[in-house]
Amino acid sequence: MSSQNTTIISDFKPKSAFINMIMERGHYYQSSDLEGLDKIALEAEQGKRELVGYIGYDCTAPSLHVGSLTQIMFQRRFQQCGGKPITLMGSGTTRIGDPSFKNEARPVLTLEKIEENKRGIQKVFDKLIDFSDGKALMVDNIEWLEKVSWLEMLSEIGRHFTVNKMISLEIVKRRLDDEIPITFLEFNYMLLQAYDFLELSRRYGCVLQMGGSDQWGNIIQGVELCRRVDNREVFGVTQPLLMNSAGQKMGKTVSGAVWLDGDMLPSFDFWQYWRNVDDADVGKLLRLFTELPLDEIKRLEELQGAEINEAKKILANEITALLHGRDAANSALQAAQAQFTSQGGDASGLPTVELEIDGELSIAALFVKAGLFASNSEAKKAAANNSVSIDDIKISDVTSPAAAIFEGKASVKLSSSKKKHIIVKKK
Known part of the structure; x- marks a missing residue:
């Protein structure tokens, strides 16, 4: 099984719109058979066949975060x-836990929590x-994983x-090399993910698995399983993990993960x-997460000095509009602009929290409770x-009682530097 990555495809000229788009937008990293995938993608675009592809999401948290947004955008480009x-949905595989690039086993979740x-x-x-009229499907691997017997899984x-x-796979080898235990339960994860591909191939004619580069080993196992069991040619393609220009994973802040659910992370x-990403990352993020024309993105990423801030605002607006709607994006922009005005500025778009303010609570503790x-x-x-x-x-003394700052006020605006603000309402 061959593997191809961005370092050896510089002379490859894709014929399909799909491969061309994921390369231009920065989604492409590696493929089991790039030329073969390009061929069937072109046939699908010409109406000669249906092209079905999937990405799996385990249910390990109540929301996906920014790292998963790259995968969803991958699916969006695929559909376009x-x-x-x-x-x-990986209700079944969540019970096992993906060991990929983890230093310890995932905590076992109850069925209710999953x-x-x-x-x-x-x-x-x-x-x-777009899930209308069968244009896309959402299924759960628990449908088949809870029905397959242990003996059947072993023998078949x-x-x-x-x-x-x-x-020899990187996800296992690294744990073994570092003498970090990997449980037999985790060791079986790649079998279950490969079996998912086989089932989707049989049930829905799925011929493509997409995912992040950390899933390469698991994806290839599925590609090979479909070939060995059903003698069917299927494909795998991955995209780079979301990293900043310094080589660090993106998607986390001091306050925690950048969740996609507005109930877990306010749209502001x-x-x-x-808005606060590094200048060097603006062009890449505009390609990955917006649908602006590439010529416009090129113009924006070439801005210098203070002008690059306008590009960052456009980036923030476009991604927020995709996830939370255009009204939420505009409200966030207006609230951000209000940060640089006097107290009379409109801060209605800022995140708000309601807290108990007792006599023993210090201002420092209030800032902590507000996050x-x-x-x-x-x-x-x-x-x-x-x-x-x-x-x-500006205040320099945060040891005094918080109750004092609420005298005659129902709410106050707390700010940390020029970037983090929150409205605290007194219960």
């Missing part, structure tokens, strides 16, 4: 080019993928996997995350560095 995407997480995750897909599927090959905070700092000492340090404001007025 005539493909039929399958969103596979179902709750699944409901939260599903909400985001309707915003980016397990016999196609060698331990030699499995321990989501907007601010993109702007992780600890009282961090708040005190920021105040000493002139980075803390209440209602746009």
Whole structure:
């Protein structure tokens, strides 16, 4: 099984709109057979065949985060080019836990928690993928995984996997090299993911699995299983993980993950995350997460100095509009502009929290409860560095009672530096 990556395809000229788009937009990293995939994608675009492809999402959290947004956009591009995407909910595989690039086993979740997480995750897909009239499907691998017997899995599927090959895969080899235990439960994850591909191939004619580059080993196992069991040619394609220009994974802030669910992360905070990305990442993120023309993106990423901030605002607006709607994006922009005005500026778009204000609560503790700092000492340090404001007025003493700042007020605006703001309402 060959593997191709961006370092050896510089002279490849795709004929299909799908391969061309994912290359131009920065979604392409590696494929099991790039020329073969390009060929069937072109046939699908010409109406000669149906092209069905899937991405799986385990239900490990109540929402997906920014790292998963790259996968959803991958599916969106696929659909825009005539493909039929399958969103596979991994209720079954979540019970096992994907060991990919993890230093320890995932915590075991209850069936109730997995179902709750699944409901939260599903909400985001309707915003980016068109499921009407069978244009896309959403299925759950629990449909077949809970029905297959242990003996059947061993005799029909397990016999196609060698331990030699499995321990040579990067996701396993790294754990073994670092002498980090990998449980037999985790070791079986790649069998189940490969079996997912086989089932989707049989049920829905799926011939493509897409995913992040960290899933390459699992994807190839599925490609080979479909060939060995059903003698069917299927394909795998991955995209780069979401990294910033410094080589660090994107999608986390001091306050935690950048969730896609507006109930877990207000749209204003989501907007601010993109507004504050590094200058060097603007062009890449515009390609990945917006549908602006490439010529316009090229113009924006070439802006210098203060002008690049306008490109960042456009980036923040476009991504927020995709996830939360154009009204939410405009509201976030207006709230951000209000940060640089006097107290009379409109801050209605800022995130708001309602808190109990008792006599023992200090201002530092209030900032911690509001989520702007992780600890009282961090708040005190920021105040000493002139980075803390209440209602746009700098303060250096955060040890006094918080109740005092609410005298005659129902709410106050707390600010950490010029980037993080929140309205606190008194219960």
